[in-house]
Amino acid sequence: MMKKTVELGFFLALALILAYVESLIPFSFGIPGIKMGLPNLIVLLILYRSDIDCDNSKHIRIREALLVNMLRIILSGFLFSNMYAILYALTGACFSFAAMLLGRRVQCFSIIGVSVLGGVSHNIGQIIVAMLVVETFYVGYYIPFLMIAGTVTGAVLGFVAMELWPYLMRYERSGDAGRLG
């Protein structure tokens, strides 16, 4: 139990650092609101860690990933942005998490495909909510740009996650980090 708390805390801290790094990098293509989504890397890695679980606690992993996802959004929202941004980020995260979970379950995608699904659905989810809030289809014009942005950032993050994966595995296998009590 303690071990799990420490691990999740470690992942949460890492996600917050990535959120901070992201807030420092000016990343703009003339369209407001496009981000790299660096913290999603952590969510992706937690989702994929269920692979190396020997016991049948897959669903628990999902709960862990969701917990870290929600906490990092709320915390980084309070640290680096504002209330409105938190709400939008939460809706986007709900969409992307659901999509990534689905992509993960389907088995035919690699970590890159799952990441792309997450990026694209995050953006589309946010746009749909924005449409409902502003009550105009005006913002619909952003959808093509946001889809491209989501695909590109998702693919890049997925690639990074794929490259990081062996290192995480090595850490898991060394010592008894793989066995959780």
Added chain:
Amino acid sequence: MTKADIALIVGCLLAAFLLAVFFMLHRSAGSAVNISRDGIELYRIELEDIRSDEQTQYYLIQSEDSGQDVHIMHFEQYPSLPTGQSYNLFSITDGVVTMEAADCRDQICVRHTPISSDRESIICLPNKLVIEISGESEEQLDGVVG
């Protein structure tokens, strides 16, 4: 990377491209130019009224730095620009709106490409000014996207 990944990426990019083309084809010319500052609409120019004569019309929006007083002046020729006041000068030529000059620091609005289509806008953030082209009717807009 699996085949499904590549299919997904290509599919997403293709869908975005098709959607963009769809939106591009359904662009319609605007019917009026709205000028608003701080979210408050100041002035509305019906393009019908000035489209008949194809001469360029100039509009100068002038405001005191601190005050809320905003003046809009209409010129037939390029006017002399004011000093010591914040201003934006835009022109309308046959339904095309161009930001000609502004006193703002970044000059983003001046460098913005001229706008002519429905719902395009030029925004000058330092002067909190929005020049937006509005279209014909609401139903038509909803029909396009929905």
